[in-house]
Amino acid sequence: MSTLNNEQHKLLNLANKISLFSSVIGAGISAISGQVVYAVVPLSFAIVLLNDSNRRRFEWLQQTRQNYQSAVADVEQHSPELENLKAAYTQPDPMPQKYLTKTHLTPIISKMHQLQHQLKIIELGEIQTLTQQVKEQQELLENLDASTEALHDRTRNWEQWQQQLAEVQQALKIEVFSRTIPPSLVAIPATAKSPYRSQKERVAIFVDDANLYHAASSLGIKIDYTHLLSLLKAKSSVCQVFLYTGVEPTNKKQKSFLSWLRRQGYRIVSKEVVRRADGSKKANLDVELSLDLVNLANSYDTAVLVSGDGDFTFPVKSVQSRGKRVEVVSFGSRTSDALLKVADSYLDLETIIDQIC
The missing domain is CATH 1.10.287 (Helix Hairpins)
Structure with missing residues (x-):
């Protein structure tokens, strides 16, 4: 064409x-x-x-x-779509849907009410069960609290009994050692002892570190142990220095401090610290100090006791009965009157704080 x-x-x-x-x-x-x-x-x-x-x-x-x-070509191309549109327009309307009426809904609503009622019954039953379980748990906790309190009371009583037993043991040991003094070491009249120390005397210094530390802390004082040692020696030619203290194996700072004290001339007598149930710590070395004070009496002429603890009154009398002088050094406000009465001389550290800090 x-x-x-x-x-x-x-x-x-x-x-x-x-x-x-x-x-x-x-x-x-x-x-x-x-x-x-x-x-x-x-x-x-x-x-x-x-x-x-x-x-x-x-x-x-x-x-x-x-x-x-x-x-014509465009019409032929879109002929399938036109056929579909024609079929859609010529197709009869579907049957109208039937709507639910009240007659249909009544049994459904009734069934829902029954289910809700049953659910409430179940929830009430579970709540009652849980309430009963909570009451039982509360009763168990109350019983446990009572048992714990009773256990604490027994623990406190046990600690008191242990402390009393330790005091009795200490008194018995001191009494035993006082009775084992050789007959040759008889008591020397007080008039035979000089109230002053000579440079030729042998001196043994016994430092109750726990008593000294707590007394100084209560006064807000930090002691310089080098100055204290120089003061205690007082130019004595022969001198032994013993320091009694509790130690904590895991305390590296304390280990370093004790090593430093050894280099300064202190002999460390230690015992591991015991932690009590109430959280406090204690290492009682009164027995060890008392025994050394008595047993070493032949190696010194004058004993210097750095403590204000009245428990040392009897050991002091024991070594005095052997003709030994005993000097007591402590903080006056923290010192037992009984210990002051038996001391041959006394030095109150509160009067020379500037020399030991």
Whole structure:
């Protein structure tokens, strides 16, 4: 079809050219002859215009045909969709749905009420069970608290009994050692002892570290043990220094401090600290100090007891009965009156705080 249109278009163009050419020739002949000038020239132009009009008409028809063919092709392309739309519009409406009425809903609502009632019954039963269990647990806790309190009371009583037993044991040991003094070491009258220490005397210093530390702490004082040792020796030529203290195996700072004390000349007598049930700590070395004070009496002339504890009153009397001098050094406000009465001399550290800090 497209080939035919092209051929027709060519023929029209050829006819248009021939008409134009013939019109031009006719116009020329008419002009030469001068006879038919007014007839031939308008006719020639009319023929030209007619051919041109026919050509334009043909082109418009050809364009219209092409548009028609394109529209037909589009319709054929969308034909399935049109068929579906047509089927959708021509399909009859479905049957209307049936709605639930009160007659249908009544048994359902009744069943829901029954289920809610049963659920409330179950919840109430569970609440009662849980309440009973809570009461039982509370009773068990109350019984446990009572048992714990009774156990604490027994523990406190046991600690008191242990302390009393330790005091009795200490008194018995001191009594035993006092009775084992050789007969040759009889008591020397007090008038035979000088109240002052000479440089040639052998001196033994016994430091009750726990008593000294707590007394100083209560007064807000920190003792310099180097200055204290220099003061206690008092230029004595022969001197032994014993320091009795409790130790904590895991306390590295304390271990370092005790090592430093050893380098300064202290001999450390220690016992591991015992932690009590109430959280307090204690390491009682009164027995060890008392025994050393009595047993070492032959190795010294003067004993310097650095403590204000009245428990040392009896051991002091024991070594005094052997002719030994006993000097007591402590903080006066923290010293037993009984110990002050038996001391051959006494030094109150509160009067020389500037020399020991």
